[in-house]
Amino acid sequence: MSTFFSQLFSENWQRKLIALVLALITWWFINQSIIETKTLVGVPIRIVNLPINKTIEGLLPNGILSRRATLTVSGSKKVIEILEPGDLEVILDAGNAPNEWLVQVGKLNLVSLNPNIDLTNGIKSVSSQEFVIKLSKLITAKIPIKVETPVGHLPHSYMLMGIWPLHLEQTVSGPEEQVEKLKIEGLELTFNLNDISKAELNRLNTPKKGTYSTDVIDFPIPDSWKKVYIPFMNHPWQQINDPKAENMWIEFLRKTFIPIEHFLPVDVFFPFKNNDTINPDIYKLSSDGLIQDKNGIPYLNRQLFAYEVSQLFMETVKDFMQVSIIALPKNEEKHLRWSVEFMQPQTLENRYIAYLENQFREHSSQNRSPSKELEETWRNRFRQFMQTLRLYKSRRQQLELNIDYDNENIVVEEKQ
Known part of the structure; x- marks a missing residue:
């Protein structure tokens, strides 16, 4: 057995080494020439050079759209096998884009977020279905907030007297169509009295407003309650930004005989x-x-x-x-x-x-x-x-x- 291995490596070793090198080179070229295709769902889209007076529905403060792209990517097997949606980002230049922007993503729109991914040599082609991005005029408006009658129930010994202030406004910036619609519909703010315990009410001191107000108490509304729902925002529940909301309270009567x-x-x-x-x-x-x-x-x-x-x-x-x-x-x-x-x-x-x-x-x-x-x-x-x-x-x-x-x-x- 030892003689066999000795002859295997010693006889004509120069030829055998050349054959091995040629085989490795051949394998490398074949491996690099194998093309695979992969569909990536959820690739981030970044908008650059957007005019200051324009906006896009779903555009996050960091320039990323809330919608994502689905791409079909072809390239070398080595790259495609490890490629994930988070490794790429689609860059769309909105500098000269029309209001109705028909987009089809190509290889030139891609950047790699993964230093191990070489897009130039590893990716051969990129395709996607066409989609429309709508650019809208960016406007800012004050939206009325209607403070609704609270829901829920109070402890028996307390009675709701009112909420102050009753009228608030939310300053909203966004696409013109959405903001104008919101101005017509308005916003609503509703509190739940079930969230206020009797112990909390009992702890409240009576405001010092005179001899005959000793049975009236003010419940300061927590900041966590001062939110309104704006559907087209990326984070729909928005903190109320009207300065009057800083000092907002619910007034209760401590019922006595x-x-x-x-x-x-x-x-x-x-x-x-x-x-x-x-x-x-x-x-x-x-x-x-x-x-x-x-x-x-x-x-x-x-x-x-x-x-x-x-x-x-x-x-x-x-x-x-x-x-x-x-x-x-x-x-x-x-x-x-x-x-x-x-x-x-x-x-x-x-x-x-x-x-x-x-x-x-x-x-x-x-x-x-x-x-x-x-x-x-x-x-x-x-x-x-x-x-x-x-x-x-x-x-x-x-x-x-x-x-x-x-x-x-x-x-x-x-x-x-």
Whole structure:
């Protein structure tokens, strides 16, 4: 065996060496001449020389398009076998491109991101399907943001009063067509009250806005909530850039049972259309039991509590409230209806606003006045309180009345 190997390498070794070298050279040339083809999906596209007054939908700040290219690449087997989409980048020069730019990627559009890939010698041809890139005028506009009524639920002991500010704007730059469409549609901002825990609300201190605001609290809206959805942006959820959003809050009422200092007067309203059969000459308000009379003024003889309103509201209206009974025909209602009414509501509203304006000036820099928008928010709040006021006879039991005709009397009793 040893003799065999000795003869194999020693006899005619010069010829054998030449044959081996020639074989290696032949193998190398054949290997280099083998052409393979590969399809690369998701090759990045970079836009260069884009005019400053133009933009392309989906163009990232680094010049890369959000869309990617699919390329068919042919070249030497050695290069093609290791080639990946991330090794290449398509370069498109937009310097003289038309608004409707028909693009077909070729070899000259490619650059290698991998130093081990020699495009000049390793890639023979590149092809792709034609696609259109649309260049649009770049514009900037202010888009109105509508602050919607929050969704979700609050803890039982709190009530939503409002959000401030109600009107915001988002400064948006982008393709003219998209921005103009967004100006028409506007943007929406909606908060979820389920994201606010009772513990968070309990920890909040009452703003120092005066004697009668101790039950009103402000919840500062976290920056993470101040985002709007802009569909054509690369990152659609955008932080609100209106400076007014920096100081944005939700206002809540800590609901408490507020004692009403005096008895409430009671009055009966007789609709004129029924005056032939139902009028004050026929039916009198019975002053017995729950209804008492003092100096000709009937009143509800019951200590009551106001609920779901603020202390400032009650301080404003406490002397101008009454219980009103509507005297309707017996066949229209099982019991007569009643409600709490406020005398001269516009005057009361103005007093409420005047107090808040004074408080605002005292606690603002340079004694400035509140905006018209804020004043309108306060007025809406006052009107809301007139609707939400509930009367309770104890902290557990709401006042409910049964009011009926009894012969020629209108009798008021508590519902059992």
